[in-house]
């Protein structure tokens with residue numbers, strides 16, 4: 001096991017559970033609380049000119065506080081590496097959850113998950129962000145099967161707001177909107193709607209609307225906007241998918257219309273709202289647990305937390321204790337942690 005000095009005494013690294021382009025994800029234990037976390041480890045050499053993406057993702061995740069967006073607890077930077085300590089999603093990828101035999105979800109189960117995606121994306125857009133890389137691998141589940149969006153490395157917050165055009169072509173073609181693969185100027189909000197249409201189709205059908213081994217055939221299919229509508233699709237879900245997979249972005253359903261769409265609200269009391277976790281809420285039980293260990297007054301700990309950049313070990317300890325409390329578990333801190341916050 002490679003020892004990372006930067007994590008010593010803070011996190012116990014366990015097995016690697018995923019490795020993507022320039023990052024690998026390891027399971028770990030936050031020593032102070034014993035809570036499981038995921039640590040995304042990136043080495044700066046192989047990041048190369050993708051380095052700004054990490055700063056972008058950290059900046060976005062620090063701002064985004066939502067029950068369906070994977071939480072960032074701590075960032076540790078050394079000369080050679082970035083470590084992003086992130087919320088543990090032991091349910092893995094949503095699409096693995098669908099399982100091989102069933103390979104598709106019922107309309108009711110699809111709706112349950114899709115509403116959570118819509119809630120996260122509506123919140124994202126309300127803050128002027130676009131994800132731009134919505135795809136099955138970036139939709140995880142936590143231990144209670146709550147959906148968590150991950151990987152905001154490509155998310156954009158155009159300087160003059162969500163309605164200003166982006167140009168960078170990014171994300172994977174299979175989920176990319178026509179205007180994006182044509183290299184046209186596009187709106188982040190509109191390409192996210194297209195990608196969500198592809199996700200909804202995959203949930204309801206168990207396969208992708210546009211798929212081909214050759215990239216030019218794949219492009220041709222996407223630009224044609226034609227895809228199969230299997231017999232099991234209800235007319236309401238067909239209408240919604242058609243509204244999202246509109247080639248012309250100006251004809252595509254907007255996120256606000258999506259929140260109120262009949263298919264989305266069917267069986268639910270209310271449209272999707274992007275009410276999110278408030279910012280840092282003060283919790284006296286957590287603060288008194290921390291102050292008992294480190295001998296500082298709870299009010300001093302809170303002042304330091306609010307003033308901090310919210311990515312240090314004290315913040316991670318506070319947030320993980322708060323998670324434990326919200327799950328009805330006891331609040332405990334190992335005495336060894338005292339020296340680390």
Ligand SMILES: O=C(Nc1ccc2c(c1)CCNCC2)c1ccc(-c2cn[nH]c2)cc1OCc1ccccc1
Pocket residue numbers: 017018025027037038040070086087088089090091092093140150151152
């Ligand atoms: O907690 C995460 N993943 C994760 C944790 C535990 C388990 C699994 C998965 C499934 C594999 N069986 C063991 C249980 C986890 C959290 C955050 C991020 C993350 C946030 N921004 N960027 C990455 C990535 C994560 O993972 C990637 C992954 C690995 C294997 C499969 C599915 C997903």
